[in-house]
Amino acid sequence: MLMRWFLPLIFTLVLTSVISSATGSDDLPEGKGKDVFLKMCSNCHGLEQVTSVKNSKMQWTYVVDDMVSRGAEGTDEEVNAVIGYLAQNFGKPVNVNTATAKEIEAGLSFTAAQSESIVQYRTDKGAFKTYEDLLKVPGLDAGLVEEQKKNILF
Numbered sequence: 001m002l003m004r005w006f007l008p009l010i011f012t013l014v015l016t017s018v019i020s021s022a023t024g025s026d027d028l029p030e031g032k033g034k035d036v037f038l039k040m041c042s043n044c045h046g047l048e049q050v051t052s053v054k055n056s057k058m059q060w061t062y063v064v065d066d067m068v069s070r071g072a073e074g075t076d077e078e079v080n081a082v083i084g085y086l087a088q089n090f091g092k093p094v095n096v097n098t099a100t101a102k103e104i105e106a107g108l109s110f111t112a113a114q115s116e117s118i119v120q121y122r123t124d125k126g127a128f129k130t131y132e133d134l135l136k137v138p139g140l141d142a143g144l145v146e147e148q149k150k151n152i153l154f
């Protein structure tokens with residue numbers, strides 16, 4: 001008697017979880033490099049093994065290089081696109097008003113000189129309030145700032 005509703009229930013639960021894991025890629029943030037990420041990183045393990053981690057760009061570079069040595073396949077351009085996508089969407093947030101130059105350098109992958117400039121700028125002019133404020137810092141690479149946009153806290 002119990003089995004009559006219990007089995008269909010189990011069946012439904014299993015089916016639902018299979019469907020939701022199959023459509024898991026739809027939860028990924030949109031952005032440049034997403035298609036390459038799906039292509040390059042889903043063959044050997046689930047994408048959630050990747051997206052559950054938060055890393056700086058430097059650390060993602062290390063992870064992706066490691067995966068290439070394990071057999072992940074892509075051109076140099078695709079490798080860079082994946083690193084960019086991961087750094088952008090699964091980065092480590094850094095508060096540019098309170099972090100030290102070293103922390104900015106490690107977290108956001110700006111150069112040492114660029115990170116020093118950020119600290120100098122906020123010391124001279126006060127706290128950054130918006131993303132646009134940050135773009136006024138001399139010597140910042142606009143492309144890299146854009147890539148790190150989601151990881152920058154004020």
Ligand code: HEC
Nearest residue numbers: 040041043044045049050053063064067070071072073082
């Ligand atoms: C050729 C197979 C293969 C491909 C393709 C692949 N990986 Fe992996 N990945 C592995 C193996 C093997 C492990 C180790 C699994 C373990 O230790 O449980 C792993 C583990 C990981 C881990 C867990 C942390 C670690 O370093 O052990 C991350 C993060 C990761 N992969 C990211 C990626 C990314 C990003 C891509 C796409 C660029 C990718 N993987 C593509 C084989 C692959």
